[in-house]
Amino acid sequence: MKQILYKLFEHQYLGRDEARTILQNIAQGKYNEAQVASLITVFLMRNISVEELCGFRDALLEMRIPVDLNEFAPIDIVGTGGDGKNTFNISTAACFTVAGAGFPVVKHGNYGATSVSGASNVMEQHGVKFTGNIDQLRRSMETCNIAYLHAPLFNPALKAVAPVRKALAVRTFFNMLGPLVNPVIPKYQLLGVYNLPLLRLYTYTYQASKTQFAVVHSLDGYDEISLTNEFKVATSNNEKIYTPESIGFARYQEKDLDGGNTVEDAARIFDKVMDGTSTQAQKDVVVINAAFAINVIRPEKSLEECIALARESLDSGKALATLKRFIEVNK
Template sequence: MKEILQYLFNQNTLSRSEAQSILTEIAQNKFNTAEVTAFITVFLMRNITLEELEGFRQALLRMALPVNLDCNDALDIVGTGGDGKNTINISTLASFIIAGAGQKVTKHGNYGASTITGSSNVMEELGYQFKNNSEDLSRDLEKANLCFIHAPLFHPALQSVGELRKSLGLRTFFNLLGPLVNPSKPQFSIIGVYNLEIARIYQYLLQQDQRDFAIVHGLDGYDEISLTSDTKIITKNTEEIFTTQDLGFNAILPESIQGGNTPQESAQIFRNILEGKGTDSQNSVVLANAAVALHHTHKFGDYQQCFYLAKESLESKKALACLQNLIK
């Protein structure tokens, strides 16, 4: 590792194969904590390259435990995290609204490393028992139209660096990998990113996949549609900026979608929203993200129809029923 670090400290970058090899060795615990910390720190000092991200992604996917689900049109909606905004768990809430509207969701998530409450924290707090095999995940998908894939159970590398990431409390390149390595390989991926440079790298990488994607970036720094400002959405064939009015909403204030200060508070906010006790701002932001995701599948009509489906899923408690069925 010393040679690798010296090479990187001299402002060199890794090839795809080098990145893949190093992350594989990190997962195999071949380096001590200080060495891994120094390696991660390199990517806090500069942006990751496309080849490095490709190599890291390949390493995680090759080491991942396989997930085989009888579903060829599932969707995942996930953000990189690390935007420092401490919002409510928007993508996870939107996942249940999407499931309640009739779209199967294979949600990939993890504990928060640079945030207070990641999707796994809130799911655990709500009473969900993480599953570690395809059979249990398939049963969840059947009864709730959604299954939750807790990343460390399927990615040895993420498990091996989990404590280190938490102790650092900073956004690292692992934030960028999470949305790219869902082991169920959903047909549709809605991925939120915290800046446009990362959006470009994702765009180049995902263009090589057969599956469909939409990259979402709130132009004031959110890794999701926040409705606090305009949103850029990039797909395989389009790149557009949408105002809040374009999406059918009024602009909201950042403080109106703040998350809790503990996993317990976040889970209570989460449940309140699904139970119909959310504020207008909270409801608006999760509905916007759910509607865009539904529209991206091209299965539910135009955006307006997708919005009504999402709204009906939330207001009729179909989304809540998906959660209740999942944690039974």
């Protein structure tokens, strides 16, 4: 590891195979926590390359516990984290909204590393028990249209670095990897990123795969569509900048999306969105993220049609009913 660190400190880049080997060694415990923390720090001080990201991804996918749910042709909706905004669980709420609208979802998530509440935190608050049992996951898909995959159960490397990530409490390249290593390798993906270089990086990475995708970024730094500013959406076909007003939404303030100070706070906001008692800002930001996810699956539909489907899922109670069934099946 010493030679690798010297190489990186001299502003050199890793090749794809080299990055793959390094991550395999991390998973096998060949480096101590100080060395892993130093490696992580390098990628906070400079952008990760496509080759490095693909190499790290290759290692995690090779070491993953695979899950075959491809007959459902599901979508994953996820943000990289690390935007420092401490929003409530927008992508998780969007997942249940999309599932309630009739589209299969396989959510790959973890505990919050840089915010109060990650997807796994809010799931645990609802009594959900995480499982790696494929029969249970398939039952969840068949009965609820959604399955939840707690990342450490499927990726030993992510579990191995969890203490270092939590101790550092800053975004790391593992935030970047999480969305790329859903063990199902879903057909569709909506990914939120916290800056424009990452939007380009993921776009290049996805274009080299068979995934149908949209990468989104709010220009004021959110790793999701926040409706607090203009936002950019990149797909395999084009890139476009939207304003909230241009698609029929109000423009909101950062404080409107705050996730609170505790996991319990975040879970309460999540519940209010699902049961229809949230603020308009909280509801709208879930609707728009769900709408763009639906648009990835059904690109022939207009954005207006996708917004209407997402809004109807929440307003009709379908999303809430999906959540209740999911909790019952997975408790």
